[in-house]
Amino acid sequence: AILACSVLSENIRSLFASQSYHFPIYIHTGRGPLNVVIVYAFDCTNWTSAWYTVDGIFWMVQEKLTYFAGSCLGYIYVISTPNTYTLDMKVVDPTETKETGYTKFAWHRMTCTKNMASGLAEAHKMISSCGHHNSIILFFSDGLVNKGDFFDGTQNFVSKVPVHTFTLAGDAYNHVLHSIVANSPGGKFHATAVPERPNLSSPFSKLLDSLLGATPKDDEKPPGTVSGREPLDVVIISAFDSTNSTPAWYTVDNEIFWLVQEKLTHFANSCMGYIYVMSTPNMYTSDMKVVDPADTKETGYRKFDWRRLKCTKNMASGLAEAHKMISSRGYHDGVILFFSDGLIN
Known part of the structure; x- marks a missing residue:
């Protein structure tokens, strides 16, 4: 799990670095802000292993974004029962850690509308509200074919920012993940296995x-x-x-x-x-x-x-x-x- 975590960490760091420069984030000065939205593209009604895995990845990304002053981190996930979704985005605060929790997120919860494309449209709204040019979306699937208001329209959504897709288990949804990437500028489907325990040593x-x-x-x-x-x-x-x-x-x-x-x-x-x-x-x-x-x-x-x-x-x-x-x-x-x-x- 540690090896897999290291691979994913390098993978995510390379995504950040590739936005506009080729130096490690911790030695580069004058880096502009970077916006990242994490999409939980699966039903989060119950806390499944997919939920826990992405929650661990959230903190990995949070830590890396502390090197980009003024950067924003957002998230969006769906609770299919009772058909609501939750999202928020804010400037990264280095004082917030996994130990303190998301102390300053507002947790906006709303009723799903039709054809939400797994939250990609809402992710774009959050990114545009921050006003930064450098932005990416990290899209995590549980490997299942999920349907409903929140998920409908995903395959045909055209993104304006790079969307990087990952599968947490199985390949039943990979064709959609590839379609998302094909419809985004600079996106990529990552076959690298996501570690099941990102934080366990x-x-x-x-x-x-x-x-x-x-x-x-x-x-x-x-x-x-x-x-x-x-x-x-x-x-x-x-x-x-x-x-x-x-x-x-x-x-x-x-x-x-x-x-x-x-x-x-x-x-x-x-x-x-x-x-x-x-x-x-x-x-x-x-x-x-x-x-x-x-x-x-x-x-x-x-x-x-x-x-x-x-x-x-x-x-x-x-x-x-x-x-x-x-x-x-x-x-x-x-x-x-x-x-x-x-x-x-």
Whole structure:
């Protein structure tokens, strides 16, 4: 994933650099502002792996645009149920990071109209409102053929700025992605695979290997090659308020959870559980089940029961509940992974 992320990072940097010069963005002085709009060209009613991936890419682009003073970054995505779309664009603020979130975006949500061309027309309006000449659109498809008001008209839309298209999975929609590029000046279809975890590091993956039982001599082998390994029970605690989907939530729920799931498939009959709190309305959610290799990031947690209960006094960030889940399994090998957002909750 790190190699793929590096490739994509270079790919995006080259898009920025190719707009008017051939020097790395961080050593070039006097660079004019650059406008970028990220199009989520898939249904975002549910937070799928495609959503999380593009959200990670958003911050990659945000960081790069801090080198172009006065640049703007925008986004547009659709929620097919109930047929609304959300968009905004603003000047890039270097103080905004993935940790702080999009503190100054206005989140305009409106009802979809006919033939919105996957938001390309709205992307053009946002770009023109900023008044800069240098602009590009990054268009991300989930690889599916999506239809409806928001998506209709995409194939025939004629762009005035370069549109660079990417597929997150599959090729069922590639013919449309190629049409978009053909109808834009300087656009390109990028076959480079988009990394599934743009923000997860190789060292962290190795750290999890060590926590889950791989010894130094097994360092170059997956945990499943350690012979005679007994089942291992793991509970992930999101020790922060999950009322809103913060960057901390995305990191634990979308990245770390699935990394642990993948590693536990090497330990037959292991269990994985989770617990998190929503301080408003003072409820917590938890569950634990045998790891099913058929459950993937793409399918979601199909067999979790999502038990939601009212918080009681002195719950110790869910540690007591985590112990109950582990003890109910009867195995001696159990670990708890406890993630804090760094705040005093």
